[in-house]
Amino acid sequence: MSSNGQNLVIGTSLIHGTGGFAARDFNPGDCVLEYIGERISKEESLLRCEAGNPFIFFLDEQWNLDGSVDWNPARFLNHSCAPNCNAELVEGRIWITARHAIRAGEELTFNYSYDLTEFREHPCRCGAPGCVGYMVAEEFFDIVRGR
Ligand SMILES: [Zn+2]
Structure with a gap:
């Protein structure tokens, strides 16, 4: 385990590979922490997405962020x-915020909010009781559930 600042501890995930864990309690x-990265154009973003980069977020009509x-x-x-954090886009920056009360030591998760494009290539093994089987935004849960 290694610590990043006072809020996050990096360690072996219960879900997949390496994960982030709460270094302290959080209130809703x-x-x-901020989700930071390289600001890239929509064209560059498309190229990187096609190359399989799963860390790209929408920032605004002109820019995306490669995390x-x-x-x-x-x-x-x-x-x-069934994440315990939200990824909130506020004035061109992405903040990971507590969705509900979180205890120190809990693994931190959020919904990557992928759309339905090739959703079958992003199977979800999060283990949540309501897992829909694919990494998609909540608005698509009903569509992909049981597919
Ligand atoms: Zn899941």
């Missing part, structure tokens, strides 16, 4: 269908 709405960089510890947070 608390900011855990697959060493200086972004939030990249270790896994997707979950």
